[in-house]
Amino acid sequence: MELLHRAVLTALGAVSLVYALVKISLGYWKRRGILHEKPKFFWGNIKGVVTGKRHLQDALQAIYAEYKGRAPFVGFFACIKPFVLVLDLELVRHILVTHAGNFTTRGLYSTASVEPLSGNLLQLDGHKWRALHAQSAGVFSAANINKLLPRLLQISRGFQSSLGKQRLQTLNINELVDSYNLEVVASMAFGLTVDHTEFRRWTQTYWSNFSLWRAYLALEFPLLARVLRHQSYDKAATDYFQKVALRQLQEQRKRDRQPLQTFLQLYSRMEQPLDDVQIAAQAFGFVLAGLVPLNATLSFCLYELAQHxxxxxxxxxxxxxxxxxxxxxxxxxxxxxxxxxxxVLNETLRLHTPYPLLLRRATKEFELPGSVFVIARGNNVIIPTAAIHRDPAIYDEPLRFDPDRFEAEARRKRPAMSFLPFGDGLRGCIAAQFVEQELLVGLVALLQHHRYAPCAKTEIPLKYDNGRLLLMPKTEIYLSVERMDN
Structure with missing residues (x-):
């Protein structure tokens, strides 16, 4: 009986301690006197997100719409973790461009000692990221992107021919565009020239153990995650990607005079080249940061054009x-x-922004010019890009698909930082020019000889998958595809 009594008291003490720690954490913005939405116990401001009942974008959109104009930023809680939620475009400019040196980190989880491929530009922070970014800048120069265009066009011609000559067919658009983007990544990031069946399989399973809970815990407690040797990706998959990249680098060196066709070549020809595992990590970055959002963008684009x-x-x-x-x-x-x-592509990126937010972490205290507001050192910052892209004060009838919003004159009239599909500044997407080129070339191949229309299997209106951090369709997009001879 005494043992049971002690166990009960211990349990009550532990629960009380956890309760007190949660309450203290959720009082962070109140103690600082910062405007914020009252958080729910433990869930903060994302109740329903972790359980998949609503998308994170919905939570950000609601607070953005409620508080915009009342302060340059508000306090936000992802469970018990406090974030600065930016509401003002001028503050966005300061964070991304003017004072980007105060916000050079993202705070993502990375441990190259356990997962070598996590040492990519997306995940790295601090001096490691600075050094890698400086070395990579030349790889993604406009001149190099132009030199890679012939290979991209060769891929697009093969993809276009794969659509076949069938007059009318119903196709899974997600699978269709994936076949193009996967060929681009496999060929131009990894240097593969043979059948990509195995490569495709691993791109679909490398994040098979992903959960919002584990991602959150690694973000909130990175030191504990490193002690426990937490891995973000399926080990067999990352072992495969690393093995492929290392093998292709070795093969490439045996044919050192071959025409420029891959990013592996560009990385290995730098004045201060990375080691082979670091190059493999950058190749994996194309899978991690590019494949899913590019698939979503082309799928959403065809979906919108089919309805218009x-x-x-x-x-x-x-x-x-x-x-x-x-x-x-x-x-x-x-x-x-x-x-x-x-x-049309820009309007797709606005309406269906693949990355609904940008993450930054303040490495130095930042006082907003001409105000009393301060972002403290160590504060995590969210820039709600999708909410900005759907702000009716910036884009009239924001849920309407209207490519004319991106005519030159219309763009000039909008404020800076109102369109951020690739971010901006120091930590903007270093491959943005290549990504735009890939999307344009893909759309040419898709639309030159084929017309797209809704069919019986097309889900209208489209819904997003609440279980994903990126904005992606909840179900596969099916469209009727008609070949035109002229």
Whole structure:
């Protein structure tokens, strides 16, 4: 009986301690006198997100809409972890550009000693990221991206021919665009030239153990995660990606005079080259940061164009006209002339922003110019990009798909930092130019000879998958695909 009594008292003491720690943590913004939404016990401001009842974007959107204009930022809690939720575009500019030196880290979990491929540009912070970013800048120069265009066009021609000559078919659009983007990553990031069946399998399973809970705990308690040797990715998958990259690097060195076709070549030819495992980590970064959002973007784009046939015809007319002017070939100059096609892609990125938020962490205290507001050193910062992209004060009728928003004059009238699909500043997407090129080339291949329309299997309206951090369709997108001979 005495033992049971002690056990009960110990349990009550532990519960009381946890309760007190949670209450103290959830009182952070109140103690600082910062405007904030009253947090729910333990859940903070994301009740329903971790359990999949709503998307994180919905939680951010609600607070952004409620508090915008009342302060440059508000306090936000992801469970018990406090964040600065930015509401003011001028503050966004300070964080991303003007005073980017105060916010050079993201605070993502990375441990290269346990997971070598986590040593990529997306995950690294501090001096390791600074050194790697400086070394990588030349790899993603405009000149190098242009040199890789012939290989990208070769991939797109093969992809276009795979659509076949069937007059009318119903296709899974997610699988369709994945076949293109996966070929680009496998070929241009990893240097693979053979069948990609195994590569595809591992791209679909490397995050098979992902859960919002584990990701949150690694973000909140990184030291504990490192002690426990927490791994973010499936080990068999990362072992495969590393093995492939190392093998391709060795093969590449045996043919050192081969034409430039891959990012592996660019990384291995740097003045101060990385070691092979570091190069493999950068190749994995293409899978991690690029494959899913690029698939989602092209899928969403075709979904919107299928519902707006007049816009689809306008894009197709521009594509065909441009190709005709360049003897049927898609050139660097021709890509620059696809102005409306790029407007359509930008509108897709605005309405269906793959990354609904940007993360930063203050490495120095930052006092907002001309105000009493201070972002303390160590504060984690959220810039709600998707909420900004759907702000009715910036974009009239924000839920309406309207590529004309991105005409040159319309863009000039909008404030800076109102369109951030690739971030901006020091930690903006270093591969943004290549990503835009890949999307444009892919859209040309998809639309030149094929028309897309809703079918019986098309889910309207589209819903997002609440179990993912990125904005992705909850179910596969099916469309009717009609081949046109002229």
């Amino acid at each position: 046939p007049e816009l689809q015809e306008r894009v197709r007319a521009e594509i065909r006209g441009t190709l005709q002017q360049h003897d049927g070939q898609l050139t660097q100059e021709g890509l620059k002339e696809l102005l409306y096609t790029k407007q």
